[in-house]
Amino acid sequence: MLDQLSLDINGLTVNYGAFVALRGVTLTVGRGEIVVLLGANGAGKSTLFRTISGLQKPTSGSITYGRTNLVGLSPEGIIRMGIAQCPEGRLLFPELSVEKNLVLGGYIHRRDKGGVKDGLEEVYALFPILRDKRHQAAGSMSGGQQQMLAIGRALMARPKVLLLDEPSLGLAPLVVEQVLEVVQRINAAGTSVLLAEQNAYAALSIAHRGYVLENGVLTLEGTQQALLGNDAVRSAYIGV
Ligand SMILES: Nc1ncnc2c1ncn2[C@@H]1O[C@H](COP(=O)(O)OP(=O)(O)O)[C@@H](O)[C@H]1O
Ligand SMILES: [Mg+2]
Structure with missing residues (x-):
């Protein structure tokens, strides 16, 4: 740390x-x-x-x-x-796929393609359900899964x-x-x-x-x- x-x-x-x-x-x-x-x-x-x-x-x-x-x-x-924020109300793109939402988050934060790919792997490791649903529309998931996605998108920035x-x-x-x-696991990881x-x-x-x-x-x-x-x-x- x-x-x-x-x-x-x-x-x-x-x-x-x-x-x-x-x-x-x-x-x-x-x-x-x-x-x-x-x-x-x-x-x-x-x-x-x-x-x-x-x-x-x-x-x-x-x-x-x-x-x-x-x-x-x-x-x-x-x-x-x-310093990255996961905003109130999640603010996802509901029609876009789970993975597109993550990648869009990644492009804001990581200019390089490799960085985005690594970021996806990290987020999927933390939230296996997002990997399973990566081609589904974000808005089709449950509220809890959408919240995980919103957190995952913020993590694409590798925040401290x-x-x-x-x-x-x-x-x-x-x-x-x-x-x-x-959240506790994210914290434990630094x-x-x-x-x-x-x-x-x-x-x-x-x-x-x-x-x-x-x-x-x-x-x-x-x-x-x-x-x-x-x-x-x-x-x-x-x-x-
Ligand atoms: N863009 C804005 N313009 C004017 N007042 C605002 C705006 N955003 C929030 N407020 C007011 O500021 C106060 C704090 O709001 P907010 O920060 O959203 O509180 P919380 O997140 O704790 O619910 C509230 O009285 C709210 O109505
Ligand atoms: Mg608020």
């Missing part, structure tokens, strides 16, 4: 016009960590992810990966730094940091477990993960640390154990 660096967000504020979506957010994803970002609908999780990925300009604050300031880099430049925006959305509990188990979730119990079961985001402000941070035991987290996100 020597080539991994820490992703550091400092005092990040993001506006949509006059509306402040994130206010002074400070958060770190350390080397090799799985960090969960908990927050209800509208808290600002996707805004944070889009800002890290260069799709949204911050009003103020910094985002650094190692010594590199990511603010102002193009989305492609940020992917090339090793994977940003996963609500992968459990709309999936049955058993499928959520399968997806999160794969990729740091920032995971946005409303499903706190499932997410905390695999996370090392976490933060709680409410109305654009971080209100709590702690280890997996501390958050699982926190009354506010339990009542707001675990439903106890």
Whole structure:
């Protein structure tokens, strides 16, 4: 994990016009960590992810990966730094085959054909079901399989940091477990993960640390154990 660096967000504020979506957010994803970002609908999780990925300009604050300031880099430049996002809602091309979806992801991230081929092999090794279904339309697969495909597409970039925006959305509990188990394997293979979730119990079961985001402000941070035991987290996100 020597080539991994820490992703550091400092005092990040993001506006949509006059509306402040994130206010002074400070958060770190350390080397090799799985960090969960908990927050209800509208808290600002996707805004944070889009800002890290260069799709949204911050009003103020910094985002650094190692010594590199990511603010102002193009989305492609940020992917090339090793930070890839699997967006909320998956955003696949439903009529295209599974493999075409992966290859398209690969072309954005890997200029060379050999790289794309290696990437496919890596993704198929992680998700054998995607190899079996590689000629089927992405939209014909189950929600869980489509989520695996969306994660696979992000992995085509060989990221060092994977940003996963609500992968459990709309999936049955058993499928959520399968997806999160794969996230753990990706992490064990050396990729740091920032995971946005409303499903706190499932997410905390695999996370090392976490933060709680409410109305654009971080209100709590702690280890997996501390958050699982926190009354506010339990009542707001675990439903106890
Ligand atoms: N493009 C946009 N323009 C204006 N407001 C937005 C836009 N995207 C998100 N918002 C608002 O910003 C807030 C945070 O949204 P979002 O980051 O999507 O939260 P989450 O991902 O936690 O559900 C919400 O109030 C949402 O309505
Ligand atoms: Mg969101």
